[in-house]
Amino acid sequence: MSLSRDIVIEVKEVSKSYATGGREVEVLRNISFAAGREFVAVLGPSGCGKSTLLRIIAGVEKPSRGEVVFHLDGKPSIGFVFQFPTLLPWLTVEENVLLPLMARGMSKKEALGNAYRALKIVGLYEFRDFYPNELSGGMRQRVNLARAIAVNPDILLMDEPFSNLDPLTAENLRSEILDIWLSSLLPIKTIIMVTHNVEEAVLMSDKIVVLSPRPATVVRIIENTLPRPRSRKASEVQELVDKVYEYVS
Amino acid sequence: MLTAEVAWELLASTGLSLARMVASYIISFVVAVFTGVAMAKNKYVEAVMLPLLDVLQSIPILGFLPAALVVFVRVLGPAVGAELSAVFLLFTSLVWNMIFGVYTSVKSLESSVDDLARVYRLPLLHRYMYIYLPASRNSVIANSIVSWAGGWFFLTSAEVLSIGKTEYSLRGLGSFIIKTYAQGDQTAYVAGLTMLFAVILLSYLLLWNPVAMKYTQTKALVGFTRVYEELEKAVSRIRGLIWERLSSAYSVIRRKKGRLAVAILFPIILDVASLNNIDLSTTSWLSGSWIYIEEFLVNLPLTALRVYGVMAAGLALTIILAYISHMMPRLSKAIVMLGEVLSSIPAMMWWPILLPALGGFPTGIMFFIYMQGSIWYVFFNTIIFGLTRVTRELDELSEIYGVRGRLYITKIFIPSIMPSIVAGSISSSGGAWNASIVAEHIRLGELNIDVGGVGSLLSRYAEMGDMYGVVLTSLLMSVTIVVINKLLWARLVRKIGGTYVIE
Ligand SMILES: Nc1ncnc2c1ncn2[C@@H]1O[C@H](COP(=O)(O)OP(=O)(O)O)[C@@H](O)[C@H]1O
């Protein structure tokens, strides 16, 4: 799966500082890495600036220095899985997924087609008329995912998508996302997932970018070529987990 | 007996007043949404508008009168101008709390919702339709109920515009009642009052209460949902159409921003240019200002005492009524319905209504009108929305542990409704200040009562045609209110808010 030579996203010497209360807080320092057609995990401790980096890649936040370059024809289509589901409580599941599609000026029919397909992929098609507060935490996170894949993204960005779920639900959702990714059901070229969970990074990704505590710098970039499907208990997985732990601490 | 002529006049007047109220409400709604969102989303707009709104919402309706007369009547002539002035004056008594409602709702949206809008590049129109409007829905409904009442409360002040000898009396229910009372036409006067009650009652039963019942958890309202449901169905049938038009209009606007700005600015520039022709020589300038300031300072303590006395009494009364409503839910509906009607009766009308009973006791009537101007902000907030915070769980908890009587009231009940009381109390003090102009002074037909105070000062300036006095005293009053709010209320509110807000 790892065709890294074919670069899709380049993060070039990105730095970010916030001015809060008169003081300058440096969050990101000189972050550089490239992502090909692969699953990249960005690993770092809480509060180091992972979300900030992901928001810069999404174009929602401007870097203080440096740039993010996309090697794609035209504007990249981006799907974003928020850390908290961020569903609008006054819209049904279906309407929440439809919103970004309508915003692009897609016809209602085409938009509905996309939304239904995405909802079927995450297994929530039957719940399309429910309101967010009628769903469990895991289901809401699935809607969040459905909304992201419904836009037919070139790039899927995920901000700690499993950190607010119970372990069992998290495990299920992890394997579902891997299934979607590996089956090439969707035209997603690159996934960048932010996480503070070492094991999760090793089990899911093709490349791990390890960040230091704030201000975040790139400590190490690890190519993860372990054969899939990967099992937690496999010794080579354990070895890599141990190795990555050393860089993190 | 009512002659056919008078009956027809009454109907026409009612229609016109209702149309004015609806027009002002719609304008207020639109202004509230755009201003509230702009304040919540842009920190420069927020920094400018917050203090400005504080001042504006404390200016009594009379304070806007000269501005309205100058801008509308002198520029556009009495026919169109007086009508626009009335709508503008009603607008000034509806809009401020609605702006704050939208502002706080949008402001309290999580920041990830902004990210959502940006990541998926939602156009502005979609942000309004799917995020800002629905997010402010409940608070707009809650504020609309109070604003609607506030509009009626000042109806007569908006329909009978008078400064000195200049008087523009608009055809309308407010002026109808005033006129028939002054002429001593008992039948017509009573018919007018009855009509007023009926219109107010129906507007709540058929529209506001059903809306609030549908979208909030309140159990304290009575309403007939049938009519509203039909209305909503009709609206949703044409909504698709409106939505299409809006979308295409929006894309045109996006393309032709520049030209549109000119089209909007042009009339404004014309207006301002024509203002130069206004004769200002009658007004006394700075040299004379000191007299006004002195008068203001002399009268200030009188009004301040009344305002805060009335507020304290209003808070106590609200808590008692809230407790009764909570204990006897059946009664709560009657209490709120009564409140909705009472709160809407134009201030000036309380004088003729109460005079037969309280003729020898004008101070009593004064306090009553003060109460009218202030209590409702706290009342509606607390009884319609605050009581939903006294949840079944809290009551069950109290029952299980035997928390009753005073302990229940002080430890469970009051703390639960406290956030709503606090939320309503700033508006409530502003309302009391503004009510002073109608509470402290009345001149209507034979009636001529004055109990002193800043409000009476303002009313007297207006009667003498002293525009400068009206504007200066209004500004002094509003600045005083803002200072008192900042020094006293804000601190109190922060303290209470910090202790009582659960979650
Ligand atoms: N808009 C902002 N203004 C000021 N500081 C911010 C802002 N956004 C994030 N930060 C700061 O940047 C640091 C990194 O935040 P974040 O990217 O959310 O970390 P992570 O996702 O790794 O937990 C935090 O210390 C946070 O306080």
Ligand SMILES: [Mg+2]
């Ligand atoms: Mg984060």
